[in-house]
Amino acid sequence: MAPGDVFDVEQCTDISYVDTGMYDTAEYGAVYVVDADRPAIVDTGIGTNYERVLDALDECGVAREELEAILVTHVHLDHAGGAGFIAEACPNADVYVHELGARHLVDPERLVEGTKEAVGDQWQYYVEPEPVPEDRIVELEDGDVVDLGSRELTAHHAPGHAPHQVVFEDHADDAVFTADAAGIWIPEQDRVRETSPPPNFDLEQCVTDAELLRRLDPDVLLYAHFGPGPDDVDAVLKQYEQVLREWVETVEREVIERGSEEAAIDHLASTNEVWQVWGDHKARAETRMNVRGVLHYLKTREAQ
Numbered sequence: 001m002a003p004g005d006v007f008d009v010e011q012c013t014d015i016s017y018v019d020t021g022m023y024d025t026a027e028y029g030a031v032y033v034v035d036a037d038r039p040a041i042v043d044t045g046i047g048t049n050y051e052r053v054l055d056a057l058d059e060c061g062v063a064r065e066e067l068e069a070i071l072v073t074h075v076h077l078d079h080a081g082g083a084g085f086i087a088e089a090c091p092n093a094d095v096y097v098h099e100l101g102a103r104h105l106v107d108p109e110r111l112v113e114g115t116k117e118a119v120g121d122q123w124q125y126y127v128e129p130e131p132v133p134e135d136r137i138v139e140l141e142d143g144d145v146v147d148l149g150s151r152e153l154t155a156h157h158a159p160g161h162a163p164h165q166v167v168f169e170d171h172a173d174d175a176v177f178t179a180d181a182a183g184i185w186i187p188e189q190d191r192v193r194e195t196s197p198p199p200n201f202d203l204e205q206c207v208t209d210a211e212l213l214r215r216l217d218p219d220v221l222l223y224a225h226f227g228p229g230p231d232d233v234d235a236v237l238k239q240y241e242q243v244l245r246e247w248v249e250t251v252e253r254e255v256i257e258r259g260s261e262e263a264a265i266d267h268l269a270s271t272n273e274v275w276q277v278w279g280d281h282k283a284r285a286e287t288r289m290n291v292r293g294v295l296h297y298l299k300t301r302e303a304q
Contacts, residue, residue: 037149047081084130101164160206
């Protein structure tokens with residue numbers, strides 16, 4: 001598997017995904033193509049190499065003028081950074097996004113500032129996003145249904161990772177596009193990993209979001225990071241709840257044992273377990289970001 005490769009989702013009908021090569025890393029970022037009566041994509045990638053998404057449409061037999069829906073799970077730029085580029089290339093596609101995130105797609109300036117602060121030197125992999133025309137934005141609320149003709153997708157608000165995050169339930173295939181609500185699935189290691197970026201990570205709400213996914217009881221989880229998940233959906237969601245709790249406990253413990261936040265960040269970044277999959281630079285940077293997200297959450301909790 002390499003960036004640009006397109007794969008069918010075996011558990012579903014007419015759903016494919018492309019490895020976008022996000023952060024110059026294979027098997028990290030996926031964008032899904034839904035070949036329905038009203039064709040759609042779910043998420044857009046980071047914006048860099050957005051042409052890979054357009055190539056995936058071509059490979060799936062969807063002409064650019066036929067794409068009708070760009071479904072953005074949330075406006076973090078690793079999911080929404082390509083929205084403006086793809087909207088420009090696909091002139092008949094509306095962009096669906098939770099109401100709390102809509103303004104950031106129309107005017108991404110503050111989103112860019114926040115992303116630079118959160119991701120640090122990972123910004124080198126990004127591209128400045130193009131604004132989405134306001135008249136092409138469709139704002140979503142919890143429970144709204146996106147009608148694609150031959151299938152319907154229900155948006156469920158899942159704000160633990162970000163207040164503007166939704167997951168999309170595909171009733172035709174009993175699948176859920178998870179956004180970041182189910183963590184990061186690492187196929188090579190056959191396990192789920194935490195995602196806890198600043199400033200909005202909320203442990204309790206993330207656990208609630210995972211419980212929501214369990215109640216939906218899908219046959220397959222379609223991860224933005226990365227690809228279709230394992231067959232035992234309930235087990236991996238329970239695992240993710242435990243991963244989150246243990247991750248927060250680990251960060252708390254390391255700060256105490258190391259004597260400072262920066263020492264804890266450095267230690268956890270240098271002892272991460274995914275460098276062999278993502279490469280050392282990405283693995284360290286991702287871990288640093290996730291630790292900072294937990295630290296922000298802990299300070300917020302203490303202040304309440």
